[in-house]
Amino acid sequence: MDLEQKTLLDELTRGKELACLLRQHLHPCSSTETPQLLLQKLLCSYEKALSMLNSSGFEVESKLWVTVLGSPASLSGSSDGVKKRKISSMEVPLDDGYCWRKYGQKDILGYKFPRGYYRCTHRHSRGCLATKQVQRSDNDPTILEVKYKGRHTCNKASHFAAPPLTAEEKLKQNANGTEDSNDRRGIFPSFSFQFESEEVENGLFVETLMSPATSDLTEIMSAPTSVTNSPIGDLDLKELDRFEFDPNFPFDENPEFFS
């Protein structure tokens, strides 16, 4: 195992440990750290790990199966053609740590739901050519298949602890046009639940994320708190990579949790 793999393993392990700490905090006997702080650390760990995946084996093309929130009926589009934007905005609640702008949607032969096309908002300002395609699963409409293409050349790290913009910086952003206007949305990293990964062909990896509705979080949180001493061959990634995401958490109202 090379250094990068070890770091990846460490990050995932740390993520699990933080999740366990968070669980403890939810119990009467609490830990010393606040849930918000623990959550922040947890998310950072996962983000680092996913970022490494993205910059190694996943750089050419990768797929994610992610669970979306909200009822399938409300997500399948509207028939009256009104208020489509609001409905569609629910279709991609997943924030993977990058800023994406939707540039197209297409009905795909053989698929019940249309495929959405997204590209990095920094495409023009920073020449970032990363794109992703989001396809709702026919079998389970609560699952989104996310296919990533290209590598991010924008500096994603800046999204996580970006200092407040100075007046000069704001002017600069305005001068750059509209593409960077939502930069700071990226401070909220990804929310994934559990995933399995497999190499399907020629270095193409597919990740499958399971629905939290089918995940037994109680069982997950009851898993051993530390696996750092486990031999790599015995590690169960399914157990390492699950954590809870509260869809009702008012992130937009609590940006300080991630600043």
Place this chain on the structure above:
DNA sequence: CCTATTTGACCACA
């Protein structure tokens, strides 16, 4: 008014 999304049109490719 500014920005992001929608969606029909267009293009490349098999």
Place this chain on the structure above:
DNA sequence: TGTGGTCAAATAGG
């Protein structure tokens, strides 16, 4: 020629 991917004008929302 059909299909998937992208463009860009129109539109909606803050």
